[in-house]
Amino acid sequence: MTATAAPALTDEQLDAFGSELDAIRERVLADLGARDADYIRGVIRAQRGLEVAGRGLLFLGFLPPAWLGGVAALSLSKILDNMEIGHNVMHGQYDWMEDPALSGTSFEWDSACPSEQWRHSHNYMHHTHTNIVGRDRDIGYGVLRMSEEQRWHPYYLGNPVYAVVLALLFQWGVALHDLEVEQLRTGRASLADRRELLRGIWRKGGRQVLKDYVLFPALAGPGAPQVLAGNAAANVVRNVWSFMIIFCGHFPDGTQEFSLEETAEESRGQWYRRQLLGSANLTGGKLFHVLSGNLSHQIEHHLFPDLPAHRYGEIAVEVKGICARYGIAYNSGPLPRQFGTVVRKIARLALPSRPRGEATPPAVEVARPEPALALAG
């Protein structure tokens, strides 16, 4: 499923491919300005408004419609906070605004995961080593078997169960991500080695728990049970939603994995191609893209992780065109279809299977047109 599936492009062609993508990046960077600033401030205003409204409605949680409305508003607030705001701001997408409140190196989000650890596990480990088995720890999060290349073990019989638990508690899964649980499980690292990380998770997670499960319920007095249940429900909605979007980023059928050897000496063009082949997009309307934090444009996000994400939709048209010309697969589909293939993969990989080369053919239709141009070397 690696270089064999990718069309053979010469080094010169890959360099030209890389230059075309570089040109997109530079053009967008030069164009950043009030439009982008207004956009992210608008999203922040919406998020803070939804948060205040949601918490307010939950105080009237003895009325069922108010409770449901409160859960909906608070869920949306947490989704926007984590995805379109937090994830993207922490990538440094808005560093150019020079606003300390939107600085990628200091932003903190409404999630149990300390932003400091996220920046390491996600921005560096995952985005640099995307889909390299053995390096990209987002492949299975150290808990699931998401690749044939992960050797089967009876532990993985529980794959579907672990996936459900991970989806429900996703913010805690993300929080524990940098601990490298699989290293602890196999005895290659001890808890003592991870004391600093644990302390950070304890502090951050503790403050989240204090806010959602102690202080807001306590303020509601007799309404405490409804507020507590509402906050828990909002956290779960956000967890499941972000799990679905994130698992659709790299695991749907048609996405490719890479080995350490074949990616050892990558050029910029090869790096771009790996990001493309390892990522998958979700199609949908404008609101869907905003609620996915524009991670529905996972391909564009992986090519340009530090460009403001609301630009990805515009860029996608060009990226798709470039991919078509170079004959590089551009994997895109609606959420139900893409997530369906992810669910099937989770179930299938619970059982023993043989490594690469033997995989089932892609179930989704992957746009892989013939190169339209004669690409001179």
Added chain:
Amino acid sequence: MFTELSTRPLPARRLARRVAGSGLVGALTYPHGVDRYLELVRPRWTLNELRAEVVAVRRSATDSVTLTLAPNDLWTGFEAGQHVAVTVVVDGVRRTRFYSPAGSAHGAPGQVELTVRRHAGGLVSQHLHDHARVGTVVGLGAAAGDFVLPARRPERLLLISGGSGITPLLSMLRTLCDEGHDAPVAFLHYARGREHLAYREELAELAARHRNVRVLNAFTREDGGDLRGHFGPDHLRHVLSGGAAAEAYVCGPSALLESVRGAWSAQGRSTPVRSESFVPPAYAPSGDELGGTVRFGRSELSQASSGATLLEQAEAAGLTPAYGCRMGICHTCTCRKLAGRVRDVRSGELSSAEAESIQLCVSVPAGDVELDL
């Protein structure tokens, strides 16, 4: 509620501030903090960030705009002659410039008057000219600077300003008048011509009301002022007749500062000349100056630039900045550049000379650079 103008905060307002700043509200608004919610109700309602709202806009000369700012409760006042950092958002980017308040230090409490002269190519000054309206909110820094009058006010004073350098000196003059200072004060101001003369009426009124105050307007490019041309010994003789001893405070372009000092020493004057220069930031990008110096401000280290990326140069200097991908992807090495220009090795683009965040792993210095590292 928190920042209405009044000499004494009302008890309700004090209580609201106490509650909003409490640990409980901090825990409830974690991780963003209470300011990130308050500012959406009213942008200057921040408990931890000094901000001000424009409450009056006045255009007194063709190229100047005078703004009256009402800062929030974090404002602690200023001394005449000091400057404040003003931060505005221009095309999405926060930009900070320094301006000296022009009002009296004893003036209306909680009011700051700034006069901004429009500079060709000046992002912030042009923005303020074109977009400052009543209700605009700007970031403000605490007053700073030691270009101030001594606590024991001088016996005889000569204030000399050029162009936008008028503001700190006008502040001194207004402050002295408010204090009932009765020793002689001469105010000599240089402008290109009548059209460019800010504060003409205010100065004339001060001179009319205070017998010890004398105001002279010098026009460098036209007749009609009290004096004509640039500062020289003849102008000095005109304002300080008979070689009277005086302390001088000068603010303006560096040429003005130099000629005052020159005339001072030529006439053998021994009284102090204190000065501050207003130099608008240069915008013309210079070519790569090889062999600049890289300064690591926090570590108090300097070294000649090797031409390598700033991440490599920092490591060569024995520092251990955080890094990740070393290819400009992950932003782990993002660091504040305090001064100087850098080139992005990916695009070849030259940065501005302002303080800003840069990625060390893909930036090479273009001339002298100072980092917050």
